[in-house]
Structures are given as structure tokens and as C-alpha cells.
Amino acid sequence: MQSPTANRLRPPFYLDDSLVGDIVIQPSYTRHIDAGTFFLHKDVLSRASPVLARLISGITSVSVDEPTTVWKLLIPIFYSPKVPIDFVTNLKGSDGLLDIDLLRTLLDAGRKYEAPSISASVADALMHEPAVVAKKAVGVYALACAFDCPDLARFAARHSLSTKLSFNFSPTEPSLEYMARMSDYHRLLDHRRRCADAARETVHSSAPQIDQPYTGSNNISSSTHFLRSNASKRLWNAITILSGSNMNTISYSTHLTTKCYDQGYSAHLHQSWWIALEDLHRDLEYQPTEDLVRSPSFTRKLLDGIMRCSGPMDASHANAVEVAEILIETVYVCLKEAIDKCKGQDIRCTYCR
The missing domain is CATH 3.30.710.10 (Potassium Channel Kv1.1; Chain A)
Known part of the structure; x- marks a missing residue:
């Protein structure tokens, strides 16, 4: 032989x-x-x-x-x-x-x-296939909990964020039939809440701001919905490079003003854009994923806001489109960073026996 x-x-x-x-x-x-x-x-x-x-x-x-x-x-x-x-x-x-x-x-x-x-x-093989896991993330999470795979449980929980889940445990739902214990599901929901809070904080300021009525003009309107300081800093740096200006306050287009001051950074958006961020802020509660920012619907809202502005399609509009692209990527990166920080804090090995 x-x-x-x-x-x-x-x-x-x-x-x-x-x-x-x-x-x-x-x-x-x-x-x-x-x-x-x-x-x-x-x-x-x-x-x-x-x-x-x-x-x-x-x-x-x-x-x-x-x-x-x-x-x-x-x-x-x-x-x-x-x-x-x-x-x-x-x-x-x-x-x-x-x-x-x-x-x-x-x-x-x-x-x-x-x-x-x-x-x-x-677990190792699946963690190298995020796109595959994302489509069945809740089921993978349930099995990872049941079979003592904490790293895979964390991975699947992170990729389940784009899936809308009910806050009431229902074993009859196809995606939840593999959940061995109700506590596993509750931990998943708790993790999603923390991710949602972190993500929504990125596009919402807790500092009180007075909304200015939209008059149809191209002036900047302040809102409670504008980027937090870390996102505003990224945006300010990007606009500084794009405009070639090193001024503390930069209005590169009619849709955006970024400011650098002693206490930090801020980004004030045209009303048509902060309405889009307002919608994003709401959607993140149920789908706390950075992918929402790159979705066609969010992009369309920004572009529609540009088209609704008064005035001809001049350089200002072209600048606005360019700034919209920068805004999308800036918010995407900042949302991802905020959500990823929750991974180590909230997904723990106690999920598994």
C-alpha cells in the first residue's frame, strides 16, 4: 500500500x-x-x-x-x-x-x-469572505454563538448591520431560526443600538443650533444636523486642498462652509443637504452601516439638492458636485470608524458558551 x-x-x-x-x-x-x-x-x-x-x-x-x-x-x-x-x-x-x-x-x-x-x-474561511457572510450574517452569527466561535460572532455581527431586524425575538423568522438562545439575539440588538448611536452621533451635533428658514437663495443654513468635529476636520482638510485656500473659513461652493477655530472644526451645509443628512440620521437607527452613505438614494438626494438651487449651471454647481463626492467619502470613513470602535467594546466572547 x-x-x-x-x-x-x-x-x-x-x-x-x-x-x-x-x-x-x-x-x-x-x-x-x-x-x-x-x-x-x-x-x-x-x-x-x-x-x-x-x-x-x-x-x-x-x-x-x-x-x-x-x-x-x-x-x-x-x-x-x-x-x-x-x-x-x-x-x-x-x-x-x-x-x-x-x-x-x-x-x-x-x-x-x-x-x-x-x-x-x-470560521477562518468565512472571515475571509465578508461579501458571502453579509448576505446571511444573522444566521452565521447565530451558529457562531451556538458553536463557540467568538471571532466569527463578532465578524457576523458587524456585517449584519445592513440587515433590518425586529426588536421582538421571533424564532419563526427565517433569519432567526438558528438562534439557540434569546440572550444571543438580545446581545446582537444591544450591539446594533450602540453602533447606531455612534453612527448617528457622527452626523448630528448635540450643540443647539437655530435652523434658518430656506428662502430659495444660495446662502448657508445652519442646522442641528451637521458633521461632528472629527468628520468636519476631514472635510475641511479636503476642501483646503481642493480650493487651494488655507483660510479658517472656506465656502468652496454654495452648499458648504467649513470652519476651523480654536475649539475644533465645523461644517455647515446648505439646507438641501442637511435634509439629506437628517434622513441619513434617521435611517442609521435601523441600519447602522456606513454603506448607506454610498447608496444611490443618498447620492441622489445630494444631487437633487444641487439641481433645485436657483441660478444657472455654472462653476458653483460643478463645485457642489465635487464637494458632494468629498462629503460622501468623508462621512463614509467617519461612520466606519465610529462603528468599528464598537466592535471591541460590545462584541465579547461571553456570547459563546
């Missing part, structure tokens, strides 16, 4: 090849298309799992409860801590989205066989 080292890396090194390995694994045939027999190595399985070590001791063949699809995911992790490039792809369903049922079965197998490498490798 050929040595395990010589065979374990030859694809497919485990399927329907009786010349490979010294133990036959026969998964349950839950579906006729799921049939398959695996020829593996006892030494590899025994090192990966004490349960499997006892199960395969003294025999050459064993039947297992998990289907072939799960064992095709388990085996590469048993043989190497680095999962294959297509690992996450194989976790997707026919709809192209992450198959949460398959993920749960896989993690369940890792717990059953007392193989911590399974949950660790799965």
Missing part, C-alpha cells in the same frame, strides 16, 4: 480509490446523488479526532451518519488546517448563497467528533 503522505495530496485523494488509505468511510446516503465512499488514513483521522480514533480502531470500514456533502468538507480540514480555495463555494446552495443548514451540519459534525479544527477552519 502506498504511503499516506504520497497519496493525501493527490486529488481526489480520498474518493472511490481503494489504493488510497487504510480505512473506508461510508456516509449515509440521504439522497441518491449523494452516494460516495471515502478511502482515508487512520493516522490522519485519529490525530484530528479522538472520537474517530476510537471509532475506527481495529476495523477497516465504518458507516457514519453525515452525508457525503458534509464529509467532502470535513476531510480537507482533517488533512490540513488550510482549507481549499473552493471551500466556501462548496458551502453555498443552489441559489448561490451560503447554505446555513449545511454550515450547521458541518459544525455539528465537528462538535460530535470533538475536532476543534473544524470550527476554527470554518
